[in-house]
Amino acid sequence: RCYRYAFLLMVLCLLHTEPNLRIFVSFFAVNLRSGAEQKVVFITARVHPGETPSSFVCQGIIDFLVSQHPIAKVLRDHLVFKIAPMLNPDGVYLGNYRCSLMGFDLNRHWLDPSPWAHPTLHGIKQLIVQMYNNPKISLEFYIDIHAHSTMMNGFMYGNIFEEEERFQRQAIFPKLLCQNAEDFSFSSTSFNRDVVKAGTGRRFLGGLLDHTSYCYTLEVSFYSYVLGGTTSTVPYTEEACILYKSILPFECT
Numbered sequence: 001r002c003y004r005y006a007f008l009l010m011v012l013c014l015l016h017t018e019p020n021l022r023i024f025v026s027f028f029a030v031n032l033r034s035g036a037e038q039k040v041v042f043i044t045a046r047v048h049p050g051e052t053p054s055s056f057v058c059q060g061i062i063d064f065l066v067s068q069h070p071i072a073k074v075l076r077d078h079l080v081f082k083i084a085p086m087l088n089p090d091g092v093y094l095g096n097y098r099c100s101l102m103g104f105d106l107n108r109h110w111l112d113p114s115p116w117a118h119p120t121l122h123g124i125k126q127l128i129v130q131m132y133n134n135p136k137i138s139l140e141f142y143i144d145i146h147a148h149s150t151m152m153n154g155f156m157y158g159n160i161f162e163e164e165e166r167f168q169r170q171a172i173f174p175k176l177l178c179q180n181a182e183d184f185s186f187s188s189t190s191f192n193r194d195v196v197k198a199g200t201g202r203r204f205l206g207g208l209l210d211h212t213s214y215c216y217t218l219e220v221s222f223y224s225y226v227l228g229g230t231t232s233t234v235p236y237t238e239e240a241c242i243l244y245k246s247i248l249p250f251e252c253t
């Protein structure tokens with residue numbers, strides 16, 4: 001893995017939350033052809049520190065993107081992937097379940113993050129807004145990876161838009177996932193605009209980005225998935241860290 005990562009452009013942002021706790025957040029930018037408009041896929045994970053499967057999924061995505069799989073090569077040729085694998089590193093360090101060091105649920109503060117109280121969120125939001133304002137960059141896709149403590153399978157939350165056509169287009173990606181990944185459930189996928197979710201990454205970016213962009217929360221069960229058409233459950237294990245096997249078809253080491 002270390003060798004693979006040597007091919008990545010890594011920018012380390014040093015953050016200070018307390019004198020003895022220094023935290024690194026990494027951004028991986030993979031690819032691309034010089035001169036072309038950058039079509040960016042932005043992925044964030046582990047904003048909720050107790051949701052460990054979020055990190056396994058994110059690791060699987062990174063492993064696939066830097067692999068020699070032909071689909072990964074095509075993706076690298078056409079897209080830039082920016083990945084913030086751990087939005088709440090201080091919460092993870094401290095063993096918190098939901099909150100940051102200062103007791104905030106960061107996934108409720110996207111609308112107005114403070115550089116003092118929510119430094120990782122503030123930094124990521126600045127980066128996203130900069131990209132949004134850059135005419136040479138098209139932010140096409142945003143996925144925030146979480147884990148769910150009561151639901152089975154993988155599934156998504158998406159946004160509701162007034163524009164019917166945009167709303168229908170948002171449903172295409174989770175439908176495709178459902179057709180290609182045995183553990184992904186479209187029936188558990190839902191679209192909402194609850195007031196209580198207004199401060200989430202998916203809702204904030206859904207309101208910021210234009211109608212050609214797609215924003216989702218990807219959830220994966222803490223436990224297991226039910227095979228379609230059966231009552232059999234298959235546990236998610238660390239060894240099975242490539243959760244979407246049929247679309248990420250290579251060995252996990």
Ligand SMILES: [Zn+2]
Nearest residue numbers: 048051146147
């Ligand atoms: Zn979560």
